[in-house]
Amino acid sequence: MLVVPALGIVQILMWGSTFYLLAVLAPAIVADTGWPFRWVIAGVTIGLMVAGLISPAVGRAIDRHGGRPVLVFSSVVTAASFAVLALAPSLAVYFAAWTLMGVGMGAGLYDAVFAALGRLYGQEARGAITNLTLFGGFGSTVCWPLSAYLVAAWDWRTACLVYAGLHLVLALPIHALVFPPDRSKGRPAGAAARAQAGGLALSPDRRIVFWLLAGVQTLAQAVGSIVIVHLLIFLQARGLALAAAVSLGTLFGPAQVAARVIERVFGHRYHPVWTMFAAAVLMTLGLAMLLAERPLVAAAVIVYGAGYGVTWIARGTLPLALFGPERYAVLIGRLALPSLLAQALSPFAGALMIERFGAFATVAALAALAGANTALVAFLWTFAVRRPRA
Secondary structure, three states, X not given: OOHHHHHHHHHHHHHHHXXXXXXXXXXXXXXXXXXXXHHHHHHHHHHHHHHHHHHHHHHHHHHHHOHHHHHHHHHHHHHHHHHHHHHOOOHHHHHHHHHHHHHHHHHHOHHHHHHHHHHHHHHHHHHHHHHHHHHHOOHHHHHHHHHHHHHHHOOHHHHHHHHHHHHHHHHHHHHHHHOOOOOOXXXXXXXXXXXXXXXXXXXXXXXXXXXXXXXXXXXHHHHHHHHHHHHHHHHHHOOOOHHHHHHHHOOHHHHHHHHHHHHHHHHHHOOHHHHHHHHHHHHHHHHHHHOOOHHHHHHHHHHHHHHHHHHHHHHHHHHHHXXXXXXXXXXXXXXXXXXXXXXXXXXXXXXXXXXXXOHHHHXXXXXXXXXXXXXXXHHHHHHHHHHHHO
16 A cells, blocks of 8 residues: 555655754754854754644644645645745744744644544554654654755755755645545544534543553653753763764664564554553663663663654554544644643753753653653553453
């Protein structure tokens, strides 16, 4: 089936050209414009915050109209945001471009596509979601070299115009022509009424499950974002030179993809809560290993990367397993709000922790938070999965 591979190609472009964009373009933007580096980097924070704030509305839109119109909208808006970014004469316009890009990110990154696949495939969406994440893991692998080439051959503004064109000539046709239209013949009256009201109408027990799941995903995303942004600092704090830290850092992406492949092969045999539990354990173990002596540093990156990689699978499959397909799109939108805000704000919090307490203490605190999240997943399993069968 072409749907998932085609969407996977778009996800490589979406992640690589938005979330990972400034890793390559920021120095060139600063050199060309003279804008402060911290304000240039703030662009992606603005984008993620906007993506989080609109995610509940995106979930409701997918629930009502299906995934295709929302994904088409994301391609058009993202292309427009790159055009504005390329022409930005001031920081104010630069921030406006990232605000617009945040709308495209909220409507076109994993959470929106998970919701669209859940509506399309229903309870059978787990395999499609897992397969999709295999592609997304290559976002930086593909787009970092492309961005570097475009900046070296021309400039950062030309790079943005090229990405605008790619979203129009590649992502837009895939979303418009490959993703199937919504053929739903209608939902039960109660479900339609809930969707129209924008509410979930959860029972008290289900509401607790929802907030537990939101807490697990948000904490995992907060820890994960800090480590991704500050990984090289943490590695250098273990006595590694910058070149060695960069070399070890390249293990992070392949570890994510390898873990996702393993989950794809064996994941159908167990409940998705165990995917999230394994992710939390691996993230905790990887951070704990990073506190140990240098011989364990490479293993720490691999173990942690594997754990972080499968959190994204659980992010899509666990809500489907716990709540079913009927309210899945709305739930995904609601769950994305706190986790995307955490993803946007936690790197800044991590920087403050490093400045105040040092890299070693920050890693120790992150290991403790990851351990607490492991306990929270265990409680979620007890409350939401094991208890109903008793």
